[in-house]
Amino acid sequence: MNNLNEYVRLARNGSSDAFAKLYATVYKEMYHIALYNLRNSHDAGDVVSDAVLDAFCSIGKLKNADAFKGWIMKILYAKIKKRQREYFAPTDELDDDIPLSDDFQYDDVELKEALGRLDNESRLILSMSVLGGYSSSEISQMCDLKPSSVRSRIARIKEKLRMELTAE
Secondary structure (H helix, E strand, O other): OOHHHHHHHHHHOOOHHHHHHHHHOOHHHHHHHHHHHHOOHHHHHHHHHHHHHHHHHHHHHOOOHHHHHHHHHHHHHHHHHHHHHHHOOOOOOOOOOOOOOOOOOOOOHHHHHHHHOOOHHHHHHHHHHHOOOOOHHHHHHHHOOOHHHHHHHHHHHHHHHHHHHHHO
8 A cells, every 4th residue: 555545544534644745745736736727826825725625624535545636636626716717807917026936937928928818727727737747537537528528628729829829
């Protein structure tokens, strides 16, 4: 049995230390995905905190220890979508004065602008694929879409970005 499975077992039995060790395996990825999609460090931190709190309170419902990462990312996905509905209008601009994070920077202004023009769901799916490294089947489970739909959406998003970046 690997450590992750043991930590899930202990967390289900109420060990906050075990849950903290589980969280330590995914916190950077959760924050980067939230930050990329919400474009605000405060909102990103808030949704990660909300997702972690929900996960901590419902860890007993997690049946398969191997599914922990996908399970907590699905919770994060729901929190990001909720925050986007609450706070964002399509014309919101990225504040260029606030760095995204110490280890997550855009090097290309044109790419930054093209990514900013994506709709929220496209940005979320792309970030889960590119930043999170999730497969289309994993993303489909988190977003309640068919794997083939996820693959075709990612291909369309990438093609749209390629066309925008080569036209500029």
